[in-house]
Amino acid sequence: MKILIDIGHPAHVHLFKHFAWQMQNKGHEIFFTCREKEFEIYLLRKYGFKFKSFGKKYVSTLGKLLGLIEFDIKEIISGIKFKPDIFLSHGSIYAAHAAFLLRKPHIALEDTGNWEQVRLYLPFTEVILTSDVFPIDYGKNKQIRYMGHHELTYLHPNYFQKDESFFKMLNIAKNEKFVLLRLVAWNATHDIGQKGISKNSLREIIKLLERKYRVFISTESNLNENFKKYKISFPPDRMHQALYYADLFIGEGTTMSMEAAILGTPSIYVNSLQYSNVKDMEKYGLIYNFKSTEGLLNKIKEIMSDENIKLEWQKRRERMLKDKIDVTAFLVWFVENYPESARIMREEPEYQYRFK
Incomplete structure (x- = not known):
């Protein structure tokens, strides 16, 4: 064939x-x-x-x-x-x-x-x-x-395999906590009239996260000068390792928010566009779904206060996988x-x- x-x-x-x-x-x-x-x-x-x-x-x-x-x-x-x-x-x-x-x-x-x-x-x-x-x-x-x-x-699990050599590529220690933020370009036809994380909100989010985590930003578009030091470009075939090992993912894009959740990483989706797949992951407690940044900082603080959150997310992931x-x-x-x-x-x- x-x-x-x-x-x-x-x-x-x-x-x-x-x-x-x-x-x-x-x-x-x-x-x-x-x-x-x-x-x-x-x-x-x-x-x-x-x-x-x-x-x-x-x-x-x-x-x-x-x-x-x-x-x-x-x-x-x-x-x-x-x-x-x-x-x-x-x-x-x-x-x-x-x-x-x-x-x-x-x-x-x-x-x-x-x-x-x-x-x-x-x-x-x-x-x-x-x-x-x-x-x-x-x-x-x-x-x-x-x-x-x-x-x-x-x-x-039949396909994804974790690879700890990822940390060497990122030049961080295995026990160093990090957060991955993903910003989209907003130029797709379905993005017209939609919104995600504003520049002011991004500044507040990073300031909060830096109290506990190393912050990396992955983006499709140019960043403001104030945020460029956080920008990182992973080899595309290694992005899923970043999502797996991250302590938290925050993103405007549906795909990467889903990927983080399915890998058992706490995932926050910020987009006025709402999709059924994201809502399904929300049902299992794997994604926190925000139409705007209202209430977002409080949710991040809640996540930061839980030292066992990754273990809990892995349990939730197992429950989800049993249904799929x-x-x-x-x-x-x-x-x-x-x-x-x-x-x-x-x-x-x-x-x-x-x-x-």
């Missing part, structure tokens, strides 16, 4: 990497397409995948409209050359359009439900795989729900046995229990 996977974000490389490795070990051929946003190229090369880059993403509204046409054409050309049996993506408009024109199935994974994207790929997609807590209904003929989250495809499946194992089975797998899941959704 030949599978073309379209990547729209660095996190999507992590989403599909174990799936791709397992499928390659089974004799299937995998090919990635991508645009350059942040670290996609680095990760695809690091993991040894065959890929085609379509160039840099457009930021302006007009640019995104032009990019829709340009990247559609490039995806179609890649499909013609590679001749995939299936297109797979995290809700890629380009993969959906190319699959439709080349008369191949497109399987999409979805966890945000951003309508400005979904409406452009939904009509051209055979199956949308979503978490069982995902609130939007795309119809029983399109949507299949599974018990898990995207981040479990690479952070499930190995999403990569499920995805390998689903794609390898498609379309029969879709029929089985629609008629017998409890079939997924075997992937726990």
Whole structure:
């Protein structure tokens, strides 16, 4: 089987990497397409995948409209050359359009439900795989729900391995406590009108955290001069080690907030955008969810006062994992046995229990 996977974000490389490795070990051929946003190229090369880059993403509204046409054409050309049996993506408009024109199935994974994207790929997609807590209904003929989250495809205990050499790279002692803050660029289409941590709030947060922790900031955009000394750039393939060993994570981005929680690190999500996956982690007590910075400092003080908080979070993580499946194992089975797998899941959704 030949599978073309379209990547729209660095996190999507992590989403599909174990799936791709397992499928390659089974004799299937995998090919990635991508645009350059942040670290996609680095990760695809690091993991040894065959890929085609379509160039840099457009930021302006007009640019995104032009990019829709340009990247559609490039995806179609890649499909013609590679001749995939299936297109797979995290809700890629380009993969959906190319699959439709080349008369191949497109399987999409979805966890945000951003309508400005979904409406452009939904009509051209055979199956949308979503978490069982995902609130939007795309119809029983399109949507299949599974018990898990995207981040479990690479952070499930079957795949993630901690590596203490991380501390040497960071040049800190193993017993030195540190906090990781993640600030986003706010230039995605779904970010319009949204907000997270203001500069004034960031200043107060850092001042408080420095009483107990070493503070590191990871960001997609330029920092104010006052904060530049905190900025750090982890190798993208090592970021999950940082999240695992951190004593606390505070971030505006959904993905890294989820990753920290799933790894058992106290996670604070600050964003006016609210997603079902974050709320699910909140249910297990793994994420503190803030629409604004109101009350944030008090929550940080509460966390700082608990010397056993990491141990408690690991217990909460174990409770969460008991309710979830190995999403990569499920995805390998689903794609390898498609379309029969879709029929089985629609008629017998409890079939997924075997992937726990």
